[in-house]
Amino acid sequence: MVIKMQKIYKREEYLKKIRGFYDDTMIKVITGIRRCGKSYFLKSIIEELIARGVSEKDIINIELDKKEYKNITKPKELEKVIDKMITDNDFKYLFIDEVENVKDFEKVINAYREEDRFSIFLTGSNSYLLSGELATKLTGRYIEIEMMPLNFYEYVDMKRFLEKEVNSNIYLEFEEFIRDGGFPGSLYYSSHEDKLLYTKNIISQIFEKDIKGYSKIKDKALFEVVQKFVVNNFGAIISINSIFEYISGNLGIAVDRRTIKKYVQILENAKIIYPCDLFDIKSKKVLDGEKKYYLADLSIYYTINTDNRINYGPVLENVLYSYLKSKNYSLSVGRIGSLECDFIARYGVDNYYYIQVSKNIDDEKTKEREYKPFYEIKEMYPRYLFVSDLILQKNIDGINNVNIVDFIYNNNNLK
Numbered sequence: 001m002v003i004k005m006q007k008i009y010k011r012e013e014y015l016k017k018i019r020g021f022y023d024d025t026m027i028k029v030i031t032g033i034r035r036c037g038k039s040y041f042l043k044s045i046i047e048e049l050i051a052r053g054v055s056e057k058d059i060i061n062i063e064l065d066k067k068e069y070k071n072i073t074k075p076k077e078l079e080k081v082i083d084k085m086i087t088d089n090d091f092k093y094l095f096i097d098e099v100e101n102v103k104d105f106e107k108v109i110n111a112y113r114e115e116d117r118f119s120i121f122l123t124g125s126n127s128y129l130l131s132g133e134l135a136t137k138l139t140g141r142y143i144e145i146e147m148m149p150l151n152f153y154e155y156v157d158m159k160r161f162l163e164k165e166v167n168s169n170i171y172l173e174f175e176e177f178i179r180d181g182g183f184p185g186s187l188y189y190s191s192h193e194d195k196l197l198y199t200k201n202i203i204s205q206i207f208e209k210d211i212k213g214y215s216k217i218k219d220k221a222l223f224e225v226v227q228k229f230v231v232n233n234f235g236a237i238i239s240i241n242s243i244f245e246y247i248s249g250n251l252g253i254a255v256d257r258r259t260i261k262k263y264v265q266i267l268e269n270a271k272i273i274y275p276c277d278l279f280d281i282k283s284k285k286v287l288d289g290e291k292k293y294y295l296a297d298l299s300i301y302y303t304i305n306t307d308n309r310i311n312y313g314p315v316l317e318n319v320l321y322s323y324l325k326s327k328n329y330s331l332s333v334g335r336i337g338s339l340e341c342d343f344i345a346r347y348g349v350d351n352y353y354y355i356q357v358s359k360n361i362d363d364e365k366t367k368e369r370e371y372k373p374f375y376e377i378k379e380m381y382p383r384y385l386f387v388s389d390l391i392l393q394k395n396i397d398g399i400n401n402v403n404i405v406d407f408i409y410n411n412n413n414l415k
Contacts, residue, residue: 007161007162008040008043008044008047009040009154009157009158009161009162009184010044010047011037011041011044011147011154013154013326013327014041014145014147014326015041015044015045015048017145017328018045018143018145019048021119021143022045022048022049022093022119023091023119024119025113025116025117025118025119025120026140026141026142026143027109027113027120027122027138027140027141027142027143028119028120028121028122028142028143028145029122029123029134029138029142029143029144029145030042030121030122030123030144030145030147031123031144031145031146031147031271032146032147032148032271032296033148033149033202033206033270033271033272033296033297034125034202034205034206034209034210034270034271035183035184035185035202035205036147036148036149036183036184036271036296036297037147037149037150037184038097038123038147039063039097039123040184041123041147042061042095042097042121042123045095045121046059046061046093046095049093054093055090057087057088057090058090058091058092058093059092059093059095060082060085060086060092060093060094060095061095061097062078062081062082062094062095062096062097063097063098064096064097064098064099064101064102065097065098065101069081070101072101072102073101073102073103074102074103074104075102075103075104075105075107075108077102078096078102078105078108079108079111082094082108082112089117090117091117091118091119092117092118092119093118093119093121094112094118094119094120094121095121096109096120096121096122096123097123097124098123098124098125099122099123099124100124100125101124106134106137106138109122109138110137110138110139110140113138113139113140114139114140125209125210148182148296148297148322148325148326149181149182149183149184149296149297149322150182150183150184151182151319151322151323151326151408152174152177152182152319152323152405152408152409153323153408153409153410153411154182155177155182155187156170156173156177156409158184158187159187162187162188164187170405170406170409171388171390171405174388174405174409175310176192178298178310178315178319179192179298179299179302179308179310180192180195180196180299181195181199181297181298181299181300181302182297182298182299182322183198183199183202183297183299185198186198186199186299195299196299196302196303199297199299199300199302199303200303203272203300203303203304206270206272210270211266211270215266215269217263217266219259222247222253222255222259222263223263223266225247225251225253226243226247226260226263226264226267227263227267227272227304228304229243229246229247230243230264230267230273230293231272231273231295231300231301231304232301232304232305233293234273234292234293234294234295234301234314234318235292235293235294235313235314235315235317235318236292236314237278237290237291237292237333238290238291238292238293239289239290239291240257240260240261240264240289241257241289243260243264244257244260247260271296272295272296272300273293273294273295273296274293274294274295274296274321274325275291275292275293276291276292276293276294276321276331276332276333276343277291277332277333278290278291278292278332278333278334278335279332279333279334279335279344280335280336281334281335281336281341281344281377281379282336282337286332287335291333292333294317294318294321294322295318296322297322298315298318298319312359312388313357313358313359316357316358316359316386316388316404317342317343317357319404319408320343320355320357320386320404320408321343323408324343324345324414327413328347329345329346329347329414330345330346330347331343331344331345331346332344334354334373334377336373336376336377337376339372339373339376340373341354341355341356341373341374341377342355342356342357343355343357345414347414351414352379352381352382353381353382353383353384353414354373354374354377354381354382354383354384355383355384355385355386356370356371356373356374356383356384356385356386357385357386357387357404358370358385358386358387359387359388359389360387360388360389361385361387361401362389370385371385371397371399374397374399375397380398382400382414382415383398383399383400384399384400384402384414385399385400385401385402386402386403386404386407387401387402387403387404388403388404388405389403390403
């Protein structure tokens with residue numbers, strides 16, 4: 001049963017990023033994993049434009065996956081539809097959702113952009129929009145607004161917006177969020193099983209619509225092996241070599257490294273996974289080869305695995321990574337000698353933060369492990385230790401001890 005969304009929840013964090021470009025003729029490209037909320041994000045923008053006084057005649061909204069537009073597959077057909085909706089020479093706001101349904105759509109988009117009286121907003125398949133070709137196909141400037149599924153703050157906020165029940169114990173609500181995930185559409189289902197089935201359908205759509213159509217995958221079974229390995233090892237340091245050794249050595253499957261690299265890149269392009277580079281703090285250089293990968297949404301892991309237990313180490317890292325990324329922080333993994341700093345977060349030009357993440361620091365051994373990288377780092381940027389257990393949130397030796405659930409629930413920023 002398809003459930004129609006009656007109300008539009010506004011993703012304020014993303015709206016803040018794009019509001020300054022509403023009236024700009026620069027093309028706005030909205031990217032993100034399928035079903036993360038891009039289409040409804042466009043509707044939020046349209047709502048704001050109308051509330052601001054923009055006439056509906058000046059808003060052209062074409063949703064190419066809808067029934068009335070499904071037969072539009074050629075540039076001329078798209079141009080004909082757009083022209084039919086233009087009734088005068090006033091400035092227009094042009095919204096096209098699922099733009100990749102029209103082959104060579106950029107010919108039409110570039111033509112309208114050059115008229116200098118259109119503010120253009122596009123969404124579509126990530127595997128196409130991020131294939132590396134878009135920059136050369138869209139003449140002139142464009143900006144990309146990258147969206148992610150709901151973070152924990154948005155998850156709770158959207159549940160309240162929809163008048164759904166929120167657990168009075170916010171820590172139990174957090175565990176539910178981890179298992180159910182943050183795809184907005186999943187909030188319209190009640191049971192955990194239905195939500196995972198919804199996510200499983202999203203993953204299937206990504207392969208059939210986003211990946212299969214634009215990427216040459218010769219061996220689907222091998223692709224799924226690579227996908228499962230990377231997904232199951234989220235938050236761990238891996239490399240193309242380690243994936244190769246697992247597949248060829250442990251599974252006995254013949255494979256070459258170039259194919260593995262290609263398949264991992266496809267997963268990145270589809271926004272299923274996000275790479276996090278290793279950065280050597282002493283030499284100030286990005287380390288080649290090894291990196292960590294984080295999931296666009298944790299429900300992806302629970303969708304392809306029957307084990308429903310929470311491995312708090314990588315899970316908490318993934319939650320914080322997604323949250324900070326949604327707030328425009330750039331993230332890398334810090335390495336100092338043999339030690340690892342879970343994240344180096346950068347905001348703007350000169351704002352850096354060193355971050356460790358742990359379920360708890362109940363014993364001295366764990367506390368020493370988590371604090372040690374901080375003591376080895378000479379730069380005096382702010383340091384944070386995020387834990388999920390209830391602790392007295394305080395500053396110890398210049399290290400901010402913070403509860404990760406409270407931090408995200410209150411929509412906080414690093415300071």
